Amino acid sequence: MQFLCDTTSRVPIYRQLTEQVRAAVARGRIAPGERLPSVRQLSRELVVNPNTIARAYTELERDGVLITQPGRGVFIAELRSDLTKRARQRHLEEQLEQLIVEAVHLGFSAEEFLALTTKRMEQFAFTSPSKSEAST
Amino acid sequence: MLKALAIKELRESLGIVALAVLALGYVILGLIGVTMLPWQSAGQPYFPFSADAHSFSQAVVLGAFSLLLGFRQTAWELHNGTFYYLLHRPLPRWVVFAVKLVVGTALVLLVNALFVGIYGWWAATPGTHPTPFFWSMTLPAWKLGLAMVPVYLGAFFSGLRPGQWFGSRLAPAVTGIAAGFAVTGMPWWWLSAIIGIAAVSLMLVGIFYYTRVRDY
Amino acid sequence: MTDVIRTHRLTKHYGSQRVVDSLNLRIQRGQVYGFLGRNGAGKSTTIKMLMGMVQPDFGTAELLGEPVENLSPETRSRIAYIAEGHPLYNWMSIDEAVKFNRAFYPQWNDTLIEQILDHFELPRKRKLRRLSCGQRAQVSLALAVASEPELLILDDPTLGLDTVVRRDFLESLIQIIHREGRTILFSSHILGDVERVADRIGILVDGVLRVDCPTDHFRESVKKLVLTFAGPAPEDFSCPGLVQCWNRGTELELVLVGYDDTQRAAVEALGPRNIEVVDLNLEEAFIEYTRGKRRSLPLFAQEVRHAQGTSDQGAA
Structure with missing residues (x-):
């Protein structure tokens, strides 16, 4: 996958990296089991201090997005969540609510909003329903 | 390390040395009666090492050379910021400066020796001029060379000395010139020697003091 | 002893102006420290005091555990220092500069300097005075690195370099960071560079160290x-x-x-x-x-010293 680093952004570099990995996973650009560049490789490529890269990887690993296999490298983990279905749903609803508030204020109808959402969703790789049930 | 440093100092002095050699060559040619420029009257060789004329030219050229060399070795590096590079090389700071001083002093004496040697060699060659010549007649010329050492050290010191006011910065160079005059002017050897040694020691103490305490 | 650089109440006046004011700086082994401040804030003076080029009026400084006023040649050989403007002898050619420099270091790395000079495609025979700013900076960095220093102190190394050369320079710096245990102190006025490269930043405001914390933390x-x-x-x-x-x-x-x-x-x-x-x-x-x-200005410094540490685990 392609990483970018923008020092004029208001987002710290390590968070730019974590967000890029999360987005790439969500869009299906990078699949579970795929290997990411090593800390050193990425540090050289982006011209960024290796500790910053390591920090990004550590946070992603803590969130279960990555797994490090000692001696082999860093890989994208299978999607999973330690939270209960209800907790996850509540979290999602909160986010959704904000989005809907914004949509209403911008003057969109419910149909328009739904159509737009469906269209955008096509670009992302959602987990299949059976799998999602299994993880609860 | 020392060799690299010495070579570097020599290389940096090369231009000034070349200039001094050219000037001394010109002086020698004048002294031995070769006309340099067409409108000058036909050359009349001076009696070697006996006239004031030669020691004046010798003093002016050597003096200018010593002053230039001293400033070149210190003020130049300060001006270009290369002291930050040079003084971080892993050897004691006094060694760096000692190499500079040894090379500089050697050059001053060597350039003078070249002058006295060539001029003396001409004078010792039979048939070149009508007066008798003994090598002992060159002694004052050698002394003049030695008298240049405090002049050189004074310039070196001035180039190194921090100071807001121009006059106070130049004080060591002026002192060096005065000491040089005193050394050549004294009729007794022992007095010249005392003045010379005192001036040189003072300069050295001052130089090594400032190399330690000054801000580069 | 993990502090590679340590100063205690380091102070310098120029005339009546206090250029550096009671500076307490501590930089640990393996850290990459970005030293920031506006022009005249005292960065350069601080660095010169660390290198023994300027005498402090008050206070002490230690590099690799040795007081800076009489740093032994052996310790000096473990430290690389690039002063502002990359001063070198301009009458030398690149090859001559390498030869001159090599004479002083027993642990000189010939292979490394060959690699760097080749990498930058530098014209070996050319006199330094005829090189561009960027090429001089590259030569200067190559010379500094080839002595295998444990500590690098760089005074605004990217000053006057164009964007592309600056990027090259930063890449080299990152490579140096990859060699373990290297500590780097560099001053800069390009904040983007600092954010990329530094683990920790210090900000001098009128000679006072107002900020001393991990880069992200400050921002x-x-x-x-x-x-x-x-x-x-x-x-x-x-x-x-x-x-x-x-x-x-x-x-x-x-x-x-x-x-x-x-x-x-x-x-x-x-x-x-x-x-x-x-x-x-x-x-x-x-x-x-x-x-x-x-x-x-509120002082915010000296907190979470140990929380951050210098995690080399990432670089390993």
Whole structure:
């Protein structure tokens, strides 16, 4: 996958990296089991201090997005969540609510909003329903 | 390390040395009666090492050379910021400066020796001029060379000395010139020697003091 | 002893002006420390004092555990120092400069310098005076690195370099960081570079070290608040950690350090209609922070020294 680093952004570099990995996973650009560049490789490529890269990887690993296999490298983990279905749903609803508030204020109808959402969703790789049930 | 440093100092002095050699060559040619420029009257060789004329030219050229060399070795590096590079090389700071001083002093004496040697060699060659010549007649010329050492050290010191006011910065160079005059002017050897040694020691103490305490 | 650089109340006056004021700097082994400050803030003077090129009026400094005023040649050979403007002897060719430099170091790495010179495609026979700024900087870095130093002290190494050369230079710096246990102190005025490369930053404001913390930490804790009021905004406001305060009619702009609940409470007590919290990038945070009412700047330093440490686990 392609990483970018923008020092004029208001987002710290390590968070730019974590967000890029999360987005790439969500869009299906990078699949579970795929290997990411090593800390050193990425540090050289982006011209960024290796500790910053390591920090990004550590946070992603803590969130279960990555797994490090000692001696082999860093890989994208299978999607999973330690939270209960209800907790996850509540979290999602909160986010959704904000989005809907914004949509209403911008003057969109419910149909328009739904159509737009469906269209955008096509670009992302959602987990299949059976799998999602299994993880609860 | 020392060799690299010495070579570097020599290389940096090369231009000034070349200039001094050219000037001394010109002086020698004048002294031995070769006309340099067409409108000058036909050359009349001076009696070697006996006239004031030669020691004046010798003093002016050597003096200018010593002053230039001293400033070149210190003020130049300060001006270009290369002291930050040079003084971080892993050897004691006094060694760096000692190499500079040894090379500089050697050059001053060597350039003078070249002058006295060539001029003396001409004078010792039979048939070149009508007066008798003994090598002992060159002694004052050698002394003049030695008298240049405090002049050189004074310039070196001035180039190194921090100071807001121009006059106070130049004080060591002026002192060096005065000491040089005193050394050549004294009729007794022992007095010249005392003045010379005192001036040189003072300069050295001052130089090594400032190399330690000054801000580069 | 993990402090590679340590100063204690280091102070320097030029005339009546205090250029460096009681500086306590501690840099641990393996850290990459970005030293920031506006022109004349005392960065260069501090670095010169560390290198023994300028004598402090007060205080002490140690490099690799040795007092700087009489650093032994052996210790000096473990430290690379690049002064501002990359001073070198311009009459030398690149090859001559390498040869000259090599004479001083027993642990000189010939292979490494060959690699670097080849990598940058530098013309070996050319005199340094005929090189571009960027090429001189590359030669200077190559010379510094080839002596296998444990500690590199670079005084604004990218000053005057164009964007492309600067990037090359930073890449080399990253490669140096990859060699383990290297400590780097570099001053710069290009904040983007610092954010990429430095683990930790120090900001000097008028000779005082106002900030000394992990790079992200600083940037995240400086926030700009825009308060909107129904009527005219209050004339003045004060709370701990306030850097700036501007009254813009019905708006009050605040720059705060370490934005937390107590500050939020203080701000809310003013009764604004709306509070907008703006994140800043490093450059904005730096600008807001350093152009403030100088003397009243809140010190924020010396916290979480050990929490951050120098995690080399990432570089391994």
